[in-house]
Amino acid sequence: MPKRSLPPLAYLDTNIVVALVKQDYPAEQQALSALIELQVQGAVELVTSTVMQEEIEKFKGETKPALALFEALRNVTTVEVLPMPQVIEQPAGRSRIQQFYLPAKDQNLAALEVILDETDARHVFQALSAKADYFVTLDKRTILGRREKVEAQFPIGLRLPSDLVSELASAVAS
Numbered sequence: 001m002p003k004r005s006l007p008p009l010a011y012l013d014t015n016i017v018v019a020l021v022k023q024d025y026p027a028e029q030q031a032l033s034a035l036i037e038l039q040v041q042g043a044v045e046l047v048t049s050t051v052m053q054e055e056i057e058k059f060k061g062e063t064k065p066a067l068a069l070f071e072a073l074r075n076v077t078t079v080e081v082l083p084m085p086q087v088i089e090q091p092a093g094r095s096r097i098q099q100f101y102l103p104a105k106d107q108n109l110a111a112l113e114v115i116l117d118e119t120d121a122r123h124v125f126q127a128l129s130a131k132a133d134y135f136v137t138l139d140k141r142t143i144l145g146r147r148e149k150v151e152a153q154f155p156i157g158l159r160l161p162s163d164l165v166s167e168l169a170s171a172v173a174s
Contacts, residue, residue, distance in 0.1 A: 009045045010035065010164060011127035013137035014052040028138055031161035035136070038168055049126035055119065108154065115149050117142060127156060134159050 016032060019025045038044045108128055112121035120143050127135045134157045137143045143150075147158045159167070 007042055007044050008133040008168070009047060009131060010134040010136050010159075011123075011130065011132040012046055012048045012052070013123055013135065013139060013143070014055045015138045016136060016161065017052065017056065019138050025138060028161045031165045034165045035161055038165070044164075044168055047127075047130055047132060049123070049130075051119070051122050051126055111153060112150070115146050115153075124150065124154070124156070124158075128154055132156060134164055136161055136164055 016028075020029055020032065023029065035044060035046060039046050109121060109125045112124050115121070116124060120139065123137075124135055124143070135143070136159055138160065140160075144158055144160070150156070150158055
């Protein structure tokens with residue numbers, strides 16, 4: 001399990017928002033609501049990245065409302081990693097956008113691209129760059145299916161929303 005100062009930082013994958021719109025995973029929807037409540041209580045900090053917004057903007061038809069839901073997550077910090085050597089913070093509709101600038105081809109991103117497809121690697125890379133403790137996803141086939149490999153190489157835990165809620169509840173209880 002990754003370690004960092006409290007509260008833990010959890011990065012939300014795009015499929016979390018899309019699943020809410022499509023109502024595909026009722027139990028996980030309840031877990032995401034619980035995560036949002038835990039954020040309000042200060043027990044977890046939720047973040048996402050502009051990668052989510054890019055993916056959602058490509059959707060057509062019934063999943064297009066996901067963009068509105070993404071915009072509605074105003075208390076979720078948006079992080080973005082870009083290739084330049086400085087760090088800035090700026091207000092931007094949501095609570096804040098943090099931009100981290102790194103060298104053009106980071107070794108972590110290259111290593112992730114060996115394990116995951118390009119989009120998933122970018123998401124996990126954004127989470128790692130933001131120093132997230134957890135990457136929260138519903139992607140059982142590709143991301144969670146490669147959990148052991150990713151967690152063995154990188155300081156991040158890959159979790160379903162329900163698993164993270166259970167883990168956080170256990171930590172609070174002890």
